[in-house]
Amino acid sequence: MAPFIGSLTVPGDKSISHRALIFSAFSTGKSRVLNCSPAHDVESSAECLRKLGLKITRDEIGVFEIENNGIDSLVAPTDILDAGNSGTTIRLMSGLVAGRPFVSKFDGDESLRRRTMKRVFEPLRELGAQVSAREDTFAPFAITGGNLIGKSFELKVASAQVEACVLLAGLQADGETSVTAPHTVRDHTRRMFEYIGIPFNQNSKTLSVKRLAKPVDAYELTVPSDISSAAFFMVAAACSPGSDLTLTTVGMNPGRTLIVDILRSMGASVEIENARVLCGEPVADIHIQYNGRLKGVAVPPDSIASGIDEIPILAIAGALCEGEFHVSGAAELRHKESDRITSLCDNLKAAGVKVEEQPDGFTIQGQKTIRGGSPWLTHLDHRLAMTGLIASQVFDAQLDIDDPSCMSVSYPTFADDLAQLVGSKT
Structure with a gap:
């Protein structure tokens, strides 16, 4: 990777x-x-x-x-x-x-x-x-x-x-x-x-x-940069050896920082730099360095609202952590653009991830490597598509993503920005 x-x-x-x-x-x-x-x-x-x-x-x-x-x-x-x-x-x-x-x-x-x-x-x-x-x-x-x-x-x-x-x-x-x-x-x-x-x-x-x-x-x-969009690259850097990435002018609204809190609790190196206020919103630069120390955690159910959209990409970090990664209290994910719990779990299982689906979340048994090389169905859900593209980078073999075009719903230039950072088109 x-x-x-x-x-x-x-x-x-x-x-x-x-x-x-x-x-x-x-x-x-x-x-x-x-x-x-x-x-x-x-x-x-x-x-x-x-x-x-x-x-x-x-x-x-x-x-x-x-x-x-x-x-x-x-x-x-x-x-x-x-x-x-x-x-x-x-x-x-x-x-x-x-x-x-x-x-x-x-x-x-x-x-x-x-x-x-x-x-x-x-x-x-x-x-x-x-x-x-x-x-x-x-x-x-x-x-x-x-x-x-x-x-x-x-x-x-x-x-x-x-x-x-x-x-x-x-x-x-x-x-x-x-x-x-x-x-x-x-x-x-x-x-x-x-x-x-x-x-x-x-x-x-x-x-x-x-x-x-x-x-x-x-x-x-x-408008500050979108922390929900930045989350994909934060997880990618935390999971990819040799990574050293800075995401600039990211919105740090207190009700949106689950991705930072959970990655830090998992042991990732995530530093908040140059904190300031932009048009009433807190913003900062986020610096992520790979350290190979991701460990499993249970995401607190009462914190889900501060990062409901980031749960799918956090599952990729969970798949590559040491130990168990558990999400509960996230039943709202079933009522997004797709049933994100079932869709995510099905895609992860196909890629070789040990995941158990629950009514309001899932449990993943982390592994050092994930074989990948499988189909990844987006169900026309932009966040599943972007999660699949990151998984394709950090798993052993690239995934076959069925319809990445739906990413334009939230991030039309996602594939280009990803290619810029890793040096190759996806």
Whole structure:
């Protein structure tokens, strides 16, 4: 296996990019978003906003400019709001239009149509929006908004997307709307509210808002690099002898650092350097050196929300560690673009990994080497595809990945960046 050597700046954070675009609906003037994620998911959010009347352009270096005149300037869409593959788009946009006095129709691709929307529909209905949906659960669906009345919600499952959806609706509701999470979630919404000037109150795990009295001023925001994208290269370097890799300007939101915490607990050499704040978000450079000391750990179930998307790539580190690597409390993985627990375990077994699937996770018996050389089925899931490409680098023989094109959903240049670091195309 080739070492991962050098420096890389991965694309802008997808979660923050969605919010930077969608929250501009509450602004007046021309906002600019720099280093926005090139992911197809983020373009889905931009296109939905265009259909609501926002003027949005993107230049050749990826800078978005958004012109708007406040939330009241949004217009009823004459076309379906197509979220593509993006769960973030469809959930946050649902909250945005729930406060508007018109009908908005949503749809998505085949994968998104299989993902439940109940955790969004229920609070929006309680706020006063009308929702009609396929089987009362799935896209396509329609939301008739307006006349919302604020309410308090306690989330049974921590979800930054559901929290943001409810708060976006709450900014258009009479009275106060509050959301309490069972434990800490990524707080991009709170940080961006503060950065762009949307008033809110926070008390422990509860975030509350009232109807926005007037539009916020247009803003300029630079998006940090995506830690979920950086995670693939962190694991690759930790597993590949001779690696010495620095990932620059990576978002270090406290609700997103599971990948760092788990790799360190496994014994990997992961150093955080040049810590600073960028547009309200903590960022740093991450330096990873191979040391051959990976050992098995049990990922704490109550920490899963801080890195649910990184569990598949962490499984590759688990496959090459000494001892047992165990994940539980991750049943949410079954409701992503694919059933990531079954899909991941099936692919790992085919490659020679000793893995046992459980309802809410899996257990891996680590080995010094993994034979590889097997098919790797992506199920059109971008994170499975990227996990497969890294596994193909660190296992003994390359994998036959059936459809890597789905990586464009979140990281269109992933294969090129990987080739740059290891010196050969994959």
